[in-house]
Amino acid sequence: MDQIVPAWRRIWSPSKPLAIALAAGAILFATADAARADEVAPLEYQVKAAFLLNFTKFVVWPDTAFAQQNSPLSICLLGEDPFGGSLDAMVKGESVHGHELAIQRIRRAPEARTCQVLFIPKSERDVARVLDESGPGVLTVGEGDAFLRQGGIIAFIIDNRRVRFDINQRAATNAMLTISARLMMVARSVRQ
Amino acid sequence: MRPLRDIPIRQKLMAIIMLVAAVALVLAGLGIVIADSYLFRQAMQRDISALAQIVADNSTAALAFNDPRTATDTLASLHARPHLVEACIYRPDGESFAQYLRSGAAGACPSGGGADEMRFTPDGLLIRRPILLSGKRIGTLVLLYNLGELSEHVRLYVLVVFLILLLASFVAFLLSSSLRAIIAGPILQLASAARSVSETRDYGIRAQKMSGDELGALAEGFNEMLAQIQSQDAELRKALEAQRAALAASVEARESLRTTLASIGDAVISTDAQGRVVFVNGVAQKLLGREEADIVGKHLDEVFPIVNEFSRAKVESPVTQVLRDGKIVAMANHTMLIAKDGSEIPIDDSGAPIRNDRGEIQGTVLVFRDVTARRRAEQTRQLLASIVQSSNDAIFSKDLRAIVTSWNAAAEGIFGFQAEEMLGQSILKIFPPDRVSELPDIMQRVERGEIIEQHVTTRTTKSGDLLNVAITISPLKDPAGRITGASVISRDITGQVRAAERLARLNADLQHSNEILATTNQDLERFAFIASHDLQEPLRMITAYSQLLIKSHAGEFTDEARTFVRNIADGTARMRELLSDLLAYTEIRGRGDEPVELVDLNATLDDVRQDLKASIDESGALVTSDDLPAVRALRAHFQPLFQNLISNAIKYRSAHPPRIHVSVEAKDGGLCFSVSDNGMGIEPEYHRQIFEVFRRLHGRKIPGTGVGLAICQRIVERYGGRIWVESQPGAGAKFCFTLPGIAIETTVKK
Numbered sequence: 055m056d057q058i059v060p061a062w063r064r065i066w067s068p069s070k071p072l073a074i075a076l077a078a079g080a081i082l083f084a085t086a087d088a089a090r091a092d093e094v095a096p097l098e099y100q101v102k103a104a105f106l107l108n109f110t111k112f113v114v115w116p117d118t119a120f121a122q123q124n125s126p127l128s129i130c131l132l133g134e135d136p137f138g139g140s141l142d143a144m145v146k147g148e149s150v151h152g153h154e155l156a157i158q159r160i161r162r163a164p165e166a167r168t169c170q171v172l173f174i175p176k177s178e179r180d181v182a183r184v185l186d187e188s189g190p191g192v193l194t195v196g197e198g199d200a201f202l203r204q205g206g207i208i209a210f211i212i213d214n215r216r217v218r219f220d221i222n223q224r225a226a227t228n229a230m231l232t233i234s235a236r237l238m239m240v241a242r243s244v245r246q
Numbered sequence: 247m248r249p250l251r252d253i254p255i256r257q258k259l260m261a262i263i264m265l266v267a268a269v270a271l272v273l274a275g276l277g278i279v280i281a282d283s284y285l286f287r288q289a290m291q292r293d294i295s296a297l298a299q300i301v302a303d304n305s306t307a308a309l310a311f312n313d314p315r316t317a318t319d320t321l322a323s324l325h326a327r328p329h330l331v332e333a334c335i336y337r338p339d340g341e342s343f344a345q346y347l348r349s350g351a352a353g354a355c356p357s358g359g360g361a362d363e364m365r366f367t368p369d370g371l372l373i374r375r376p377i378l379l380s381g382k383r384i385g386t387l388v389l390l391y392n393l394g395e396l397s398e399h400v401r402l403y404v405l406v407v408f409l410i411l412l413l414a415s416f417v418a419f420l421l422s423s424s425l426r427a428i429i430a431g432p433i434l435q436l437a438s439a440a441r442s443v444s445e446t447r448d449y450g451i452r453a454q455k456m457s458g459d460e461l462g463a464l465a466e467g468f469n470e471m472l473a474q475i476q477s478q479d480a481e482l483r484k485a486l487e488a489q490r491a492a493l494a495a496s497v498e499a500r501e502s503l504r505t506t507l508a509s510i511g512d513a514v515i516s517t518d519a520q521g522r523v524v525f526v527n528g529v530a531q532k533l534l535g536r537e538e539a540d541i542v543g544k545h546l547d548e549v550f551p552i553v554n555e556f557s558r559a560k561v562e563s564p565v566t567q568v569l570r571d572g573k574i575v576a577m578a579n580h581t582m583l584i585a586k587d588g589s590e591i592p593i594d595d596s597g598a599p600i601r602n603d604r605g606e607i608q609g610t611v612l613v614f615r616d617v618t619a620r621r622r623a624e625q626t627r628q629l630l631a632s633i634v635q636s637s638n639d640a641i642f643s644k645d646l647r648a649i650v651t652s653w654n655a656a657a658e659g660i661f662g663f664q665a666e667e668m669l670g671q672s673i674l675k676i677f678p679p680d681r682v683s684e685l686p687d688i689m690q691r692v693e694r695g696e697i698i699e700q701h702v703t704t705r706t707t708k709s710g711d712l713l714n715v716a717i718t719i720s721p722l723k724d725p726a727g728r729i730t731g732a733s734v735i736s737r738d739i740t741g742q743v744r745a746a747e748r749l750a751r752l753n754a755d756l757q758h759s760n761e762i763l764a765t766t767n768q769d770l771e772r773f774a775f776i777a778s779h780d781l782q783e784p785l786r787m788i789t790a791y792s793q794l795l796i797k798s799h800a801g802e803f804t805d806e807a808r809t810f811v812r813n814i815a816d817g818t819a820r821m822r823e824l825l826s827d828l829l830a831y832t833e834i835r836g837r838g839d840e841p842v843e844l845v846d847l848n849a850t851l852d853d854v855r856q857d858l859k860a861s862i863d864e865s866g867a868l869v870t871s872d873d874l875p876a877v878r879a880l881r882a883h884f885q886p887l888f889q890n891l892i893s894n895a896i897k898y899r900s901a902h903p904p905r906i907h908v909s910v911e912a913k914d915g916g917l918c919f920s921v922s923d924n925g926m927g928i929e930p931e932y933h934r935q936i937f938e939v940f941r942r943l944h945g946r947k948i949p950g951t952g953v954g955l956a957i958c959q960r961i962v963e964r965y966g967g968r969i970w971v972e973s974q975p976g977a978g979a980k981f982c983f984t985l986p987g988i989a990i991e992t993t994v995k996k
Contacts, residue, residue, distance in 0.1 A: 101312075108310040111380045150380055219311075236307035240316050 096136075101217045102210055103141040106173060106195060109208060110150045112237035116230045119191025120153065121167040127153035130160050130169035132184060134177045163187030171195060174206070181206070190230045202245055207231065211242055218242040255437075256430045260422050267418040268411065275407030283400050291364060294373055294391045297327070302377040302387045305335055309343065309377055309385045317344035324389075331370060332390040338383055355388060362386075366393070432461040436468055449476035516600065516611045521546050521565050524609065533593070533616055535585035546612070555580035555592065564597030568610045574598045583614070592617045640715075640738070643722060645731040648673045648689060660738050662708030673734075678706045692721050692732040702739070714740040771832055778828040785825065789818040820951075827953035830886065831939065834960045844991055845881050847874035851908060854888045858896065867896050871908035875917065878989035883961045888921070890954035891981050895923035897948050900976070916967070916986030927975040937969065958983070 110127060117123070127150055129141070145155040158164075164172060166189045174181055176197040185205045188194055194206045201209035202222040207229060211218045222245040226233045238244045253261070301320060308317035321333045324346055333346040334355030345355050364373045370392040377385035432455075439453035449472050453465040504525075507514045513530030517523050526534075526541045534541060534549055541549050552561045567575045576596040583591045595614030599607045634641045640657035644650050650673055653665040661668075661676050668675065674682060681703055691698055698719040705715050715736045722731045792814045800808065851871055855862065862869065869892060877884075888908070895906045905924045910917055928936065928943070935941050937959045940952040955969075962969045962983045973979035 105311060108379070111310065112307060148380075234307065236304060237311075239304075240307040240311040240313045 098212075098217060099136045099138070100140050103137045103144055105210070105217065105219065106141065106171065107144050107148065107155070109193065109195065109237070110155065110171060112234035113193055113226075114151070114232040114234075115170055115191055115193075119167065119170055119230070125153065125167075126156040127151070127170045128156045128158050128168060129171040129173065130158045130164055132160055132163075132172060132174050132178055134175055135159060136175050136177070164192065167191065174201070190228070192229060193231055194225070194229070207233075208241075213242055220245065255433050259430050260419070263418055263422040263425065264415060267414055271407070271411045271414050275404075275411065279400060279403045279407060282403055283396065286396060286399055287366075290371065290391070290396065294371055294389060295364060295375075297324075297330075298373045298375050298387055298389050301333065301389070302375060305344070305377055305387065306379045306384065309335070309337070310379050314344045318346070320344075321346035327391075329370075329392040329395040330389065331392045332388070334388040335377065336386040336388070338385060340386075343385060370394075428457075429461070432456040432465060436461070436465055439468070443472065447479075449473075449479050512613050512615045514611065514613050515541075515546065515550070516609055517546050517565055518609045519569065519607055521563075521569060521610070523549065530614075533583060533585065533591055533614070535587050535589070540586075549586075550612070551584045552581050552593070552595075553584065553590075555582045564595055565610045565612055568597040568599050569607065572599055572607055592621055637735075638737075640736040641733065642668070642673075642736075643731055643733045644673050646689065646693065646729070648685060650675075651731060657736070660707070660713065660736070661705070667708075676705045676707075678704055678712060681705070688719060689732075692719060693729060695721050695729060697721070705736070713738055714743040774828060775832040778825045778832065782822070782825055782829075785818055785821050789815065789822065792818060824951050824953070827951045827957065831953055831957050831960060834883070834957060834964060842878050843881055844876055845879050845884055846876045847884060847910075850881075850884045851888055853885060854892055857885075857889060858893055861893065861896050865896050865899060866903035867899070867906060868903070869906045869908070872910050874908070874910055876991040877917070877985070878991065879965070883964070887958050887961050887983075890958050891921040894954060894981075895921065895925055895979070897950065898944070898979075899923070899925045900978075912990075913984065914986060916984055916988055917990065918982065918984045920980050920982040922978065922980035924978040927977045927979055928971060928973040929975055930973075933971050933973070936971065 106129060110129070115127070120127075129145065131137070131141070135141075142157050145157055148155045153170075158169060160169070163184045163186075169188075169192055171193045172184075172188055172195065174184055174194065174196040178184060181196060181201065182204045185194060193208065195208045195210070196202075196204075196206040197210045199209065199211065199220075202220055202225070205222075205225055207222050207225045209220050209222075211220055219241055220243045221233060221238055221241045223233065223238070224246060301324065304320045305317050308314065308320065317335050321335065321344055324330045324333050325348070328348075330346075331348050332355055335343040335345070336355075337343050342355060347355075360374055362374050362376055364371070364375070366372075367390075370390050373387075373389040373391070375387050376383045377387055435456060436453050439451055443449060443451050452469045452472065455462045455465045455469075507525070507527045510527070511529065513533050514525070514527045515523055515530050516525040522543060522545055523541050526538055531538055531541065536549060546565045547563050550563060550565075552563065553559060554561055561581055564575045567573075574596065575598075579594075581593055581595065583593045585591060593614045594617050595612060597610050597612045600609045600611055602608045634652075634654050637654060637656050640660045641652075641654045642650055642657050643652045650668045650671055653663070653668045657668070658664055663675070674685060677685065684703060688698065688701075698717065701717045701719070703715060703717060705713050707713060716739050717737075718735045719732050721729045722733055724730050792811055796808075796811050796815065803811065848871070851869075851874060855869055861867075892906055892908075896904050902924060906921065907923075908919065908921050910919050912918075932943055936943065937955045939956040941956075942950055942952040944950075958981075959969050962985070965985045966987045967984040969981065969983040971979055971981050
């Protein structure tokens with residue numbers, strides 16, 4: 055637990071890169087601290103927000119995934135936004151592969167070439183339908199073990215009180231996405 | 247070690263090739279090693295840089311998704327690089343994220359802070375580089391790469407270069423043996439040709455041309471030179487041969503001349519036309535008292551000072567005269583050479599000019615000799631001749647045929663023949679007819695080398711007188727020791743012979759008179775003895791009857807008659823004394839057969855004191871003596887001897903009481919007695935007379951017979967001794983006598 059102490063303290067640092075780094079550096083999250091998490095977002099989702107941003111850096115989208123060559127790379131949040139404002143703060147001003155990052159909040163499965171990353175929170179009831187409706191060129195990110203079985207590409211897993219993720223490589227291939235081996239190396243498990 | 251320039255060309259070439267190869271290889275190796283280590287560093291930097299890039303890239307996901315385990319795994323894959331010591335990943339805030347430490351490596355990752363860099367540190371190559379994700383720094387990678395690989399690399403390179411060097415040297419050695427033949431071969435060939443030329447002097451040898459390069463040209467040039475030398479050598483040899491023959495002849499001539507000059511007995515000096523000495527032989531060096539080096543080159547006047555023996559004036563050098571006159575010069579006699587040490591040597595010398603073919607005077611030759619010996623011999627001969635000539639004895643010589651060869655002045659005087667009458671004549675000319683037979687014997691003994699000494703014989707004079715001569719004949723020898731004749735010294739002893747005859751005659755006469763005298767003396771003594779003995783009888787009668795007359799008829803006499811009778815009695819008494827002494831005196835000579843006995847002279851002296859007791863007491867005399875010896879003698883002799891001397895001393899006393907001392911000392915093997923007194927003394931003119939019989943100095947004033955001292959003298963003379971007196975009037979007298987032949991029994995105290 056003593057490793058966490060400096061990390062906690064630095065969460066409140068106003069510096070964005072530092073905040074990202076610290077968020078990424080946070081190893082644990084404490085469920086007991088829910089009261090405090092209400093103020094911004096629970097620590098878990100701050101970590102997940104940082105992960106979500108970082109995934110874009112290890113995944114290569116086909117050009118066909120974008121409406122235009124200079125279209126922003128959109129991270130779409132389906133339904134309820136569990137990140138609060140933390141994801142917006144992180145993404146602001148960031149660009150990946152020559153595309154600016156942008157956040158979109160959507161209610162339904164996105165249309166083609168509008169979303170390159172689709173986060174489906176666990177609060178979504180009909181995950182399978184959303185996945186079916188999402189076309190190729192969309193990196194689908196969900197929560198829980200079942201998400202991959204349902205055809206999702208990356209699933210956040212809480213493993214030993216740490217935020218980790220699994221990858222479904224076939225789903226990625228089906229979605230015409232190339233996932234960096236380095237990302238797969240970091241993943242808890244990779245499903246073929 | 248030999249310097250490089252002295253070693254043979256083959257080795258020189260080899261050394262050069264090897265040296266060049268080695269230098270090239272070493273330089274190349276050095277360049278390769280340096281370049282390679284530089285390139286290696288560069289490569290290593292690139293390599294490590296790339297490695298860092300890969301590691302950084304591979305770590306981005308781990309950092310991005312906060313997965314230190316994966317990062318650690320990534321770093322662990324660096325294990326494949328054995329020289330990578332450390333690899334560390336830091337978060338942007340400098341906190342360590344993952345690290346790899348090679349097992350066994352010391353230390354740990356340095357702190358995460360610091361600028362990005364790539365530098366060589368003592369620990370190795372340090373790389374600090376950012377880990378970027380989409381251009382954003384998400385961490386820092388630090389690698390420390392050990393340079394052991396570099397030094398290993400360099401070591402390996404050095405080893406390889408060294409091995410290559412060895413191999414290359416070997417190959418170069420193999421190659422050089424064949425390569426150097428290209429250069430050294432012709433040179434060696436040339437050198438061996440040159441050596442055999444210089445060793446054998448055979449200028450017919452030619453070097454083989456082995457190549458068309460400079461060495462070939464050298465060989466050609468060498469051969470050309472040899473050809474020239476060969477022809478010149480032949481000419482030179484011919485000329486040399488001729489010259490050598492000439493020289494040998496001249497040296498031989500010169501040597502023989504020098505040997506001749508050195509070995510002749512005369513001193514030889516030769517000079518040049520200026521009078522400077524050019525040659526001096528050994529005899530001359532000895533006479534001048536100088537070494538050859540001290541003479542040659544100097545002017546003759548300097549080393550050959552000569553003076554006139556008598557005038558001491560400097561004599562002109564014969565060389566000066568010769569050079570001036572051009573004629574042979576012989577020095578005057580009496581020339582003295584003054585040697586270097588100042589000694590003077592009488593010499594004979596002569597000088598002659600040396601002329602060349604054209605008759606010019608080239609120098610002089612001076613010949614001189616030491617004439618000391620000759621002069622001395624001359625002097626000796628003159629001395630002997632003058633001795634012979636001035637001798638009083640006739641001295642002459644004759645050869646073995648008895649022919650006279652010399653005849654001195656005395657011979658002329660003694661024999662009357664002049665020298666010219668005798669020289670060449672037989673010595674028989676002075677032999678009387680009865681002595682001719684002596685000659686053969688004399689000549690035989692001369693031939694045997696005997697010396698005939700003091701042969702007394704007779705010879706005749708020219709006038710026919712017979713001479714008594716004593717002849718000494720000695721053989722004469724020539725220098726070889728052969729007897730060539732004899733010298734004769736003949737002394738005229740005619741006068742001596744006559745004197746001897748006269749002496750003999752006188753001796754015979756004297757002998758005869760002596761005998762007569764002795765007989766007479768004996769007769770006289772006998773007469774004296776008989777007279778004194780026989781006279782005693784009538785004397786006793788006269789004494790007896792005169793005493794009777796006095797006794798019986800005293801009353802009848804007148805006073806005058808009584809005086810007469812008494813005078814008769816006195817006279818007879820004195821007569822008796824006189825006869826008694828006379829008898830004693832004649833008896834001393836005695837018969838000579840009385841027994842000799844041991845006489846203690848001290849006892850004898852005591853007896854004398856006893857006999858003279860009355861007069862000693864009366865006069866108050868004191869008779870002392872030394873401790874006297876005992877002698878073998880006739881007792882009867884010493885009593886009267888001492889008694890007479892002591893009684894005389896008492897009788898002839900002075901006003902003082904007599905002090906008489908008898909002393910004795912050993913002298914000349916016998917004894918010397920003395921009886922000294924303090925009496926009246928005796929005038930010197932009487933010192934002899936007093937020993938004569940009946941000689942008295944004082945008449946009737948002092949009684950005595952005048953026989954006492956005569957008896958003493960007679961006794962002393964019987965023992966071969968002598969008696970004398972030492973006295974002055976008024977100073978006492980000392981009577982001394984010697985007994986040289988007496989036998990002494992006890993040692994006389996001194």
